[in-house]
Amino acid sequence: ITDLKVLGGYVGVDAFAPFPYQKLDIGNGMMKDDQFGIGDIFAEATLSWHGKQWDAGVGYGIWMPTGDYDDNGAVHSGKGFWGHMLTAGGTYYFDQEKSWSLSLLNRYEINMENDELDITPGQVWTLEWGAAKTLAKVIDVGLIGYYQVQTTSDSGAGSSRAKDHVVGIGPEVSVAFPKLTLFTSLRYAYEVDAHDRPQGHMMNLTITKRF
Numbered sequence: 001i002t003d004l005k006v007l008g009g010y011v012g013v014d015a016f017a018p019f020p021y022q023k024l025d026i027g028n029g030m031m032k033d034d035q036f037g038i039g040d041i042f043a044e045a046t047l048s049w050h051g052k053q054w055d056a057g058v059g060y061g062i063w064m065p066t067g068d069y070d071d072n073g074a075v076h077s078g079k080g081f082w083g084h085m086l087t088a089g090g091t092y093y094f095d096q097e098k099s100w101s102l103s104l105l106n107r108y109e110i111n112m113e114n115d116e117l118d119i120t121p122g123q124v125w126t127l128e129w130g131a132a133k134t135l136a137k138v139i140d141v142g143l144i145g146y147y148q149v150q151t152t153s154d155s156g157a158g159s160s161r162a163k164d165h166v167v168g169i170g171p172e173v174s175v176a177f178p179k180l181t182l183f184t185s186l187r188y189a190y191e192v193d194a195h196d197r198p199q200g201h202m203m204n205l206t207i208t209k210r211f
Contacts, residue, residue, distance in 0.1 A: 001048065009047035009057075017041050018067075022075040024198065037068040037077035044087070053098070056090035063109075071116045081121065082112040089128075099134040119156035122163065125149055130172065138176040144187055145169040164197035181210040 001012040018039035025032050044061030063085065067078020089105030105128040111121040125148070132142030149165040168189035176183050189202045 001046075006047060009049045012046040012048060013044065014046065015041065015043040020067075020077050022077070024075050026198075031074060033074035035068070035073065035075050035077055039067040040064055040078045041066045042085070044085075046087075053093040053096065054090060057088070059085075059087040061085045061087065069116065079111075079114070079121075080116055081114040084110040084112075086110075097134075101130075101132050101134075103130045103132075104128070113156070117156070119154055119159045122150045122152040122154050125151050132172070132174070138178065140172075140174040140185075142172055143169070144172045144189065146189065160196075162196040165193075165195050166191055166197060166199065167193040168202060183208040183210070 001010050004011040019037070020039045021034070021036040023034040041064045042061055043064070044059045046057055046059035048055065048057035050056075061084075063079070063083035065078055065080055065082055067076070067080075069076045069078040069080035071080070086108045087105065089103065091101050091103040094100040094102070107124075107126040107128070109124040109126075111123065113120045126146060127148075128144070128146045130142055130144040132140045134140050146168050147165070148167075150163040153159070153161045153163060168191040170187060170189040172185060172187035174183070174185035185204075185206045187204045187206075189204075191199045191201065193199070
């Protein structure tokens with residue numbers, strides 16, 4: 001986050017590189033696959049605003065097809081296509097000490113063509129939420145959830161007209177290391193509902209370094 005302001009908001013940039021492990025098991029072993037590798041790198045520009053008991057931000061980012069992708073496999077570390085993502089969200093703090101919070105985050109993804117398959121995946125909207133309590137000033141514990149839905153159908157020869165969705169919920173623990181300007185979080189989500197896509201469990205370990 002820089003000191004530069006546009007429309008009253010602070011200009012920021014961020015990027016991350018995921019390292020996903022995926023395991024798929026369908027029909028009691030009829031189809032099994034797993035993979036670990038580097039995923040698609042994401043880079044983003046943001047604007048953020050801050051009040052006494054709230055924070056808000058918007059962003060525009062690009063997914064780059066840097067991850068491992070093989071159209072013969074059932075799971076992939078990368079998606080095999082470029083994508084644009086628009087983000088808007090905010091956090092409200094219920095007390096002046098900012099120890100209780102509720103966050104909402106919207107993401108809208110516009111996907112480009114997968115050259116390996118000659119298919120353009122449909123657009124996707126994701127709503128994430130989280131409720132947290134701060135302990136000892138550097139530890140947050142809480143509950144998170146997400147709802148993701150495909151808003152447009154895939155296009156291209158042989159593409160599916162289905163529009164999938166998934167709902168997940170679970171706990172999260174976050175720890176800040178102020179002297180190192182380092183932040184880490186661990187979250188687990190159990191997918192309670194899914195349609196036209198796999199349903200399972202997701203665990204995310206995120207490490208963030210500020211510069």
